[in-house]
Amino acid sequence: MKVIDWNRLDEAARTESLRRPVQKRQNEIASEVARLIEQVRADGDATLRALTRRFDGVELGVIEVAEAEFESATAQLPADLRAAIDEAYTRIRAFHIAAVPQNLRVETAPGVVCERITRAIPTVGLYVPAGSAPLPSTALMLGVPAEIAGSDAVLCSPPQADGRVEPSVLYAARRCGIRRVFKLGGAQAIAAMAYGTESVPRCDKIFGPGNAWVTAAKLLVAADSEGAAIDLPAGPSEVLVIADDTASPRFVAADLLSQAEHGPDSQVLLLSTSAAIVAAVQQELALQLAALPRATIANLALDNSRIIEVDSVETAIAISNRYAPEHLILSVRDARRCLASVRSAGSVFLGNYAPESVGDYCSGTNHVLPTYGAARAYSGVSVQSFLTFITVQELSVAGLAGIGPCAMRLAQAEGLQAHANAVAVRLEARP
Amino acid sequence: MKVIDWNRLDEAARTESLRRPVQKRQNEIASEVARLIEQVRADGDATLRALTRRFDGVELGVIEVAEAEFESATAQLPADLRAAIDEAYTRIRAFHIAAVPQNLRVETAPGVVCERITRAIPTVGLYVPAGSAPLPSTALMLGVPAEIAGSDAVLCSPPQADGRVEPSVLYAARRCGIRRVFKLGGAQAIAAMAYGTESVPRCDKIFGPGNAWVTAAKLLVAADSEGAAIDLPAGPSEVLVIADDTASPRFVAADLLSQAEHGPDSQVLLLSTSAAIVAAVQQELALQLAALPRATIANLALDNSRIIEVDSVETAIAISNRYAPEHLILSVRDARRCLASVRSAGSVFLGNYAPESVGDYCSGTNHVLPTYGAARAYSGVSVQSFLTFITVQELSVAGLAGIGPCAMRLAQAEGLQAHANAVAVRLEARP
Numbered sequence: 001m002k003v004i005d006w007n008r009l010d011e012a013a014r015t016e017s018l019r020r021p022v023q024k025r026q027n028e029i030a031s032e033v034a035r036l037i038e039q040v041r042a043d044g045d046a047t048l049r050a051l052t053r054r055f056d057g058v059e060l061g062v063i064e065v066a067e068a069e070f071e072s073a074t075a076q077l078p079a080d081l082r083a084a085i086d087e088a089y090t091r092i093r094a095f096h097i098a099a100v101p102q103n104l105r106v107e108t109a110p111g112v113v114c115e116r117i118t119r120a121i122p123t124v125g126l127y128v129p130a131g132s133a134p135l136p137s138t139a140l141m142l143g144v145p146a147e148i149a150g151s152d153a154v155l156c157s158p159p160q161a162d163g164r165v166e167p168s169v170l171y172a173a174r175r176c177g178i179r180r181v182f183k184l185g186g187a188q189a190i191a192a193m194a195y196g197t198e199s200v201p202r203c204d205k206i207f208g209p210g211n212a213w214v215t216a217a218k219l220l221v222a223a224d225s226e227g228a229a230i231d232l233p234a235g236p237s238e239v240l241v242i243a244d245d246t247a248s249p250r251f252v253a254a255d256l257l258s259q260a261e262h263g264p265d266s267q268v269l270l271l272s273t274s275a276a277i278v279a280a281v282q283q284e285l286a287l288q289l290a291a292l293p294r295a296t297i298a299n300l301a302l303d304n305s306r307i308i309e310v311d312s313v314e315t316a317i318a319i320s321n322r323y324a325p326e327h328l329i330l331s332v333r334d335a336r337r338c339l340a341s342v343r344s345a346g347s348v349f350l351g352n353y354a355p356e357s358v359g360d361y362c363s364g365t366n367h368v369l370p371t372y373g374a375a376r377a378y379s380g381v382s383v384q385s386f387l388t389f390i391t392v393q394e395l396s397v398a399g400l401a402g403i404g405p406c407a408m409r410l411a412q413a414e415g416l417q418a419h420a421n422a423v424a425v426r427l428e429a430r431p
Numbered sequence: 432m433k434v435i436d437w438n439r440l441d442e443a444a445r446t447e448s449l450r451r452p453v454q455k456r457q458n459e460i461a462s463e464v465a466r467l468i469e470q471v472r473a474d475g476d477a478t479l480r481a482l483t484r485r486f487d488g489v490e491l492g493v494i495e496v497a498e499a500e501f502e503s504a505t506a507q508l509p510a511d512l513r514a515a516i517d518e519a520y521t522r523i524r525a526f527h528i529a530a531v532p533q534n535l536r537v538e539t540a541p542g543v544v545c546e547r548i549t550r551a552i553p554t555v556g557l558y559v560p561a562g563s564a565p566l567p568s569t570a571l572m573l574g575v576p577a578e579i580a581g582s583d584a585v586l587c588s589p590p591q592a593d594g595r596v597e598p599s600v601l602y603a604a605r606r607c608g609i610r611r612v613f614k615l616g617g618a619q620a621i622a623a624m625a626y627g628t629e630s631v632p633r634c635d636k637i638f639g640p641g642n643a644w645v646t647a648a649k650l651l652v653a654a655d656s657e658g659a660a661i662d663l664p665a666g667p668s669e670v671l672v673i674a675d676d677t678a679s680p681r682f683v684a685a686d687l688l689s690q691a692e693h694g695p696d697s698q699v700l701l702l703s704t705s706a707a708i709v710a711a712v713q714q715e716l717a718l719q720l721a722a723l724p725r726a727t728i729a730n731l732a733l734d735n736s737r738i739i740e741v742d743s744v745e746t747a748i749a750i751s752n753r754y755a756p757e758h759l760i761l762s763v764r765d766a767r768r769c770l771a772s773v774r775s776a777g778s779v780f781l782g783n784y785a786p787e788s789v790g791d792y793c794s795g796t797n798h799v800l801p802t803y804g805a806a807r808a809y810s811g812v813s814v815q816s817f818l819t820f821i822t823v824q825e826l827s828v829a830g831l832a833g834i835g836p837c838a839m840r841l842a843q844a845e846g847l848q849a850h851a852n853a854v855a856v857r858l859e860a861r862p
Contacts, residue, residue: 023656084840091539091834098537099547106529108522108795116530119774121808122752133846168844205808223650225454225664229808233656250860254853261849288856293848339823343550350825355853358824358831361838364539365822377552377636377660379820389810391796392770393789394781400789403522407792409515413599415564417724418692422685422786425719429681 001256001270001285003278003307006315018323020372021236021265021304023212033216037191044197051188058159058183063199065165065181070174073167081168085136088362089175092144095364099383100148111399115392120150123201124386125193125228126178127208128157130185132263134166137360141367141381142207143176149386153178154201156193158185186210190217194228205229207381209368231381235372236265239356240325240345242316242338243281245274247331248352252277253284255329256305257298258357264300269323270307271316278307317341324375327356344376400426432687432701432716434709434738437746449754451803452696452735454643454666464647468622475628482619489590489614494630496596496612501605504598512599516567519793520606523575526795530814531579542830546823551581554632555817556624556659557609558639559588561616563694565597568791572798572812573638574607580817584609585632587624589616617641621648625659636660638812640799662812666803667696670787671756671776673747673769674712676705678762679783683708684715686760687736688729689788695731700754701738702747709738748772755806758787775807831857 004017039047049060074082104116126142128135139155146153155173157165165183173181182200184192190210194217196202206218206228215234221227239259243252256268272278285302289295310316313332320328324344332338335350342348346369347359360367368381395403404423411419435448470478476494483491505513535547557573559566570586577584586604588596596614604612613631615623621641625648627633637649637659646665652658670690674683687699703709716733720726741747744763751759755775763769766781773779777800778790791798799812826834835854842850 080840081844084837084844087834087837088841091543094539095537095545098535101532104529106526106795108525112522112789112794114526114795116813117770122774135845137841137845219654223654223664225666225803225805229805233654235656248860250856251853254849254856257849258847258853261847288849288852292852293846298849336825339548342821343553344819345821347822347824350823353826353828353831353857354824355831355857357842357847357850357853358543358826358834358838359822360850361841362834363543363824363826364537364545365824370819372656374656374660375819375821377819379818380822382547382820384815384820387810388775388801388806388808389813389815390773390776390806391778391790391811392781393778393785393794393796394767395784395789395794397784400784400786403518403789403793406515406518407789409511410519410568410792411788413512413515414566414568415724416689416692416788418685418688418719418729419788419791421719421723422682422689422788425681425685426784426786429679 001282001302001305001307003309005309006319007311017306017308020267023235029212030216030220033187033213034220036187037217037220040188040191040197041195045199048184048188048192048197052159052184055186056158057161058163060159060183063182063184065170065183069164070170073170077167077171082171085140085168085172085175088137089140089144091362091364092140093148096145096383097148101384109399109403111396112403113394117390117392118387119390121204121386121388122152123203124151124153125203125206126153126155127189127206127210127214128155128169129210129214130158130166131211134168136168136172137367138208139169139172140176143173143178145381145383146386147176148383151386154180154182154193154203156182156184156189159183187213187217190214190221194221203228207231207385209234231368231385232370232378233374236267237262238267238325238371239327239329240269240271240320240323241329242313242320242332243270243272243277244313244332245277246333247277249277249280249284251352252281252331253288255355256285257288257292258355260298260301261292261294264297266301268301268305271310271319272307273310273313275309278309313338314341320345324373326369326371326375329356346370346375346380432713432733432736432738434740437739437741437750448737448739451698452667460643461647461651464618464644465651467618468648468651471619471622471628472626476630479615479619479623479628483590483615486617487589488592489594491590491614494613494615496601496614500595501601504601508598508602513602516571516599516603516606519568520571520575522793522795523571524579527576527814528579532815540830540834542827543834544825548821548823549818550821552635552817552819553583554634555582555584556634556637557584557586558620558637558641558645559586559600560641560645561589561597562642565599567599567603568798569639570600570603571607574604574609576812576814577817578607579814582817585611585613585624585634587613587615587620590614618644618648621645621652625652634659638662638816640665662799662816663801663809664805667698668693669698669756669802670758670760671700671702671751671754672760673744673751673763674701674703674708675744675763676708677764678708680708680711680715682783683712683762684719686786687716688719688723689786690758691729691732691736692723692725695728697732699732699736702741702750703738704741704744706740709740744769751776755804757800757802757806760787777801777806777811
């Protein structure tokens, strides 16, 4: 990893040092995906079968996973893996259920009651990528809040070479009460859920991470008023670690590598106040990397990555706020005090015993988080992502008499006479 | 308005009867807007000046509103209008502040503390259209929640022919603590806030309604990872009224017209169980329409609109859930009981004394609401729209020892060895 001294950089070089890896061929991918979406809209299941043949090399029969496949998935999964999924489910549920918003009721003036009620988004589509490894954890991270919200959830995940969806994903989906899973991956899965086909129900909102094609498809359907809402614009995963002289170089190196192994376009940043820690982390990185099965991928990601030497933890947090990382690890003295200064991040890990991987799997927080700086304006997936808020107002005659004149005066200022009339006819008719 | 009997329609005709007015030239507008955004990104303020000359016919000097303009706006505004803005501000604030989310803390396992903290989105851009009338109410609806959240807010609104921003908008903005207002309208205002120029700060999220060009610009910047997040995909305004035989035809007609006067592409729907009410509403519409200054606009909107006769209020609510209206007025016996069946809507008005216009101005709820069916998956603007949630985890050594094996088992199943290592190195090093 390249080592940079923040104090020696001018403003342009600082901006450059925090630049994410460029998303290549974005426009080209968007055009390809737009064509593919049109095909799915035009020919539904037939297109899904053709695209699955082309991209996944699988001849789909029935697109939906049959009940027998769920049963055999459960039967063939090792008991300890089933137990780990169950355990993670329980903790994710415990944390997410605490975030269910309460209804609100405020009497804003005598006889004027305003409320906020919540409703589950009726139909939601969950996307669980496969890629280089199955991701039962993503099925949990999407399925648990959908279940708590009470949305009707369907899930798409690409078929393996044998035409089946990975058993651990099926088990995790069923654990969250999901009954309908479709053997679909990539942009075609997103298109199917956004517009519906003969097999796949049309979904109001689509969730989940994915590669550049999946992301392009999500952005396209979100921009179409006939399409679907989406959870987040997703990009490659990233971590920013802030380490002072109380950090453990071995732990820090392990955390950087756990992010780097995700993919060659992952980005990891280490900000440190200690030259000794920086040197020790680099040694540890070399040692630990040698033993990793995904060392090649991790090495490519480390090429995109940087170590930045800073003069204080405060400076490091200011840099982090500017970068707005998906994951932020505070391996510093009194990490909790530092948390107060954190302004933009997806999820924060305090101290030396909170590795990012516990958040990825089973601390209880969600791992579907804003990347690529989106943490400045977006939050990770939660129960709220599956809810809508509806406001309600109920007025007594006296309540309308009290606030009606204010509405009429503003309507007049805005030149909207019919708005004023809607109040006036009621006040004239007062019993 | 066209009258339709729901029971006589087949499924295709039902879908057709709930179709919104087609958004014309969407692709063409998107291409134009994309070029305009590129110009703003390339040439900043110079482009903003050129586009304002072209579209608003105004020669901009300094783009930002000067302190003296705020002062003269306050001075020239009638005292009763200032009072109405102040009154609306107070009630909107009272309702919105109740919705500030609390921090959460859950110990999901012994020694594993998960939290959710909230932060204001650092910089937000508010767009207040001008069009046919000034909209101080929109400045309040965006400014109040931004102020409560604690975001740094800037506001753009098109200059009038005299080169000034409408005084009531300036007064409302300052009432919400907004210090920076820019004389910019249309897609160029959105581009300026999304990417920043010499004068306009770059914003993390952009809020507010607007015409087709503004909406196209918002969708484009939201799809760009270098752009900005947005509040909602906005479309033409709409209301759906459900009226049984307890409704007042006069009130219902006034409500339909208050929506219809917004613009020729507004849509109003009346669903009624009572043929007598339907006939009486039509008579009232003709009477009230004749007296409206914006009768021409309202008439065009009514051409897009429909009265649907239904056999029960339950059927009407099912139709409403399918349509997912921005505004839903329940002028029915026991409206509150019916509310329980409402699944998708922006804001709901219960009974005969809650006209939509109180929600537009001063009941306390927000009037920036999801249109065009977006209420199925989106909520109106609230304080939360200006906040991000950050999750936090802090583990004791014993806490990690407790949940670490679960994370390691799942990491192994997903083929992510470095994720497992990040736990393992800590458990091996346990003090």
